[in-house]
Amino acid sequence: MKKQTKEVKGKGLYEVLKAEVDEIIDESPLIKTFVMTPEEPFKFNTGEFIELTLDGLGEAPFTPSSSPFVTEKLEVTIMKTGYITSKFHDLKSGAILGIRGPFGRGYPVDRFIGKEILIVGGGCGLAPIRSLLFTLIEMKDQIEKVVLLYGSKTPTDCIYKPMFAKLNSIDKFETYRSADRPDGTEWDESIGLVTILLDQPMVDMDNSIAVVCGPPVMMKFATLRLLELGFSDDDIFLSMEKNMSCGLGKCGHCMMGEFFVCKDGPVFTYAEIKHSPEIWK
Amino acid sequence: MQKAIKINKDEWNRLLIKLSDAGERLYAPIRHNGVFDYELIDTESIGEIVYNEAKPASPLKIFFLPIRLNVTGGGKTPGRIIIIGAPACDIEGLKLLDAIYIDEKYTDESYLSRRQNAIIIGAPCHKTAENCHCTTYGVNPWPGDGCDISLSSTGEDIILTTMSEKGNGFMNEIKSLVDSTEPEAGDMETLKRLQEASAAEIADKNDGLPGKEETGKLVQAAESSFWKEHSSKCVSCGACAAICPTCTCFLLIDRPGFEKIKQQDTCQYPAFERVAGGEDPLKELSVRFHNRYMCKFVWKPERFGVLACTGCGRCIDACIAGISKNEVIREMT
């Protein structure tokens, strides 16, 4: 595995690194991917997040969806959910954005070595997972198997459509998809909530870990199902979505019990946070 | 080693004028209509400084965490300031602020430089205020480590005791500018008696108010109906947090040119934790209200090993709805 490096910045915690938007990809009616070129190569580890600034308007946290092994380009996938995200959606290529970060603790991929990895994603939660998948592809010789289960509201809402066939063609990778309901477009995959894909574990329960990322309700039910299947609390990795702002463990906006999600997370094992309040909100 | 000196009050006042004339920025509590608060002192106000009384209206954090600050300006580092008369509770509160703002990974330079450039002259409380309850949480009404010099007024004299290396340095500066003597054993005993009397008074007044550990347990155990009932009058104004020496949360506001303005914020305001997708763990008033107690008595202690309440009582003074944190806690028992 190639070494991922990490820069720790002390000064200029709030200064941004500028990045130009090269391309905007429509992933679904509500989700777009922004391909950017940062002014300087940008390093991050998979699962860490950045704060992305729209000049003068605001800043929001996103986990890059691109490969951590590519530092000249950075991709962020954004779902339109409110004011600032719709402003991002209004952008045209050529726009200049500001990046702060990377922040937090990403996926502890060293713990995935030698394992079968079951990944459950929902909606825009596939964005951090895509970056993880790029990492796992690089590590393919060190892991046993990767099973990706992904659910979207409708077939049209499924993002990164071309990625699934590519993954399925890679040795050790399998993908399965579901849509909550059909919408008339072509769909050869399952219909129902993503948890229906969790009828059987599909991985060797004695040697596997699970990764979950998606909307809170989906994370909740997927986690409960994984526990039922026999995953231990310590082997379920959750990527928490909180109102991250400073990214530095200072502003308090991301607090979840005694944790600063921005610094201690955003990736936690279920064991670490199961006693924290309101984890599914 | 602690060193103490005694300076006649008139001499002391002349010293302050000298320092102020030399361009030093001195802040001390000045009284206006009953309340007193830190002000930049000048020749006129030097005689009006309030010594050894609980407590300036503003918490000490205002010197280190301005309410609004451009954090991308790069800007000039503010020069030295001398803060006279900080109460022990507020000095205690700096422990938590330091833990949050000066961590090994992400040090907030604007906070650090302000801390480094401040000489904190703490003052034991010889006179307490209505809602003081520092002793309940194991904080003495006299400063310990955490300040640079401790100041006590005997009426005629000012006695200064060094509390840190920085304080030592400043004391040497002072000694070269003013006549001083060594305090007598009797002076020190009188001062000790005064501050211990304050401690006894505070302990007495707060008899039965649960201490640190017990409060944490109670706050955790109280049912949601309890919080609904006690928060019903709260109007989410955030005054309790703004005035609190340990509340430090902030908001980042964007300005054109990728400027960021850091502005004081609080979990008591609606939408503090709302995420882009709309989920808001603190949507309900009673949950927000409860959050503040959990943060102070459970989570910050778990995380940093210190309570996020120093017993200053300001939130009780400040609440326009008349909610007393201590009454709420007493109701839990």
Ligand code: SF4
């Ligand atoms: S919670 Fe209230 S009493 Fe405690 S430190 Fe803050 S303002 Fe003072």
Ligand code: SF4
């Ligand atoms: S000061 Fe009183 S009304 Fe205002 S937020 Fe605090 S508890 Fe609520």
Ligand code: FES
């Ligand atoms: S985002 Fe500011 S403390 Fe976590």
